[in-house]
Amino acid sequence: MAHVLVTRPAPAADRSAARYRAAGHQVYVAPLLAFARLDPGPDAVPPAEGLAAIAATSARGVEAALPLLSPAHYALPLHAVGEATARAARVAGFAEAHAADGDLTALAAALKAGVPAGGVVLHLAGRDRSGDLAGLLAPAGLACRLVELYAMEPIGSLPQEIRTALSAHTEPVLAPVYSRRSAQALATALAAWADRPPFRFLAISADAGEPLSDLGPVEVAKTPDEAGLLALLPG
Incomplete structure (x- = not known):
């Protein structure tokens, strides 16, 4: 079971979270962009x-x-x-x-x-x-x-309860990103979180993942869709 942080905007975040949970993973939802x-x-x-x-x-x-x-x-x-x-x-x-x-x-x-x-x-x-x-x-x-x-306006930071929950884990947190804009918002939030756990980023495309390249390993999906991101998850 992986720990997955979903930061895409609502309501898509909830749909994605349901798919990751159905695949057996622990999911945390914290949209970082607001419509x-x-x-x-x-x-x-x-x-x-x-x-x-x-x-x-x-x-x-x-x-x-x-x-x-x-x-x-x-x-x-x-x-x-x-x-x-x-x-x-x-x-x-x-x-x-x-x-x-x-x-x-x-x-x-x-x-x-x-x-x-x-x-x-x-x-x-x-x-x-x-x-x-x-x-x-x-x-x-x-x-x-x-x-x-x-x-899509950036929210700026992850909620404290999400940071606390993620900090309790020693293995890398998996963070799928669906667009370059979402990745930039996540990069900003993580840069302001000094004691964050290690992250591994799953990007829907190379361009989408580029803003996160200095914050942890970025894996690019073989197909530019959610199925491609799911395929990068363990198990």
Whole structure:
């Protein structure tokens, strides 16, 4: 049995914690990012008639966009960064939601293959992003209309009761990270915890894990999804 610290935002943290517990591990939940909806303005989302497709890089972006979309937007093909985001789009009512292989490069490749040159892609995004989707699409003659819909605000530190519980263990604490932003928040919290136990980080991608590289060993999942992270756990 491993001791696993889950710091991704709620409600995803609780879903992940349930999966780790089902695999037989002791799990501690302490989200280090909090969702904050942004107001992009009444005219931020262009009419569907001028768009060729929608790109979504997180389920949060899909959820935050719903009040701003018309029925015509739901008829457009939506290309998601991964299956979890595509699933959120299907639940929201998009008839055509395609999942890329889990990173921005794969999403850009899917858009290049599925959208004719000259098309405009609506990017449903957060304020803090890794990578430049517009820059990846431009060489293919695709325009990208970015709409920032939410922010994930850092909480800053782990709760004292979580630190106390984790300090009671001598073996490394396993900390899965799902994004670079989450890893940066965790790195900040651990840097301020002087007497922390040893940590071993499980990263959904090399980019996501990079902010933690000075704080302990980082293992990268073979597939950029939660199944890949679960596969890194013992037992």
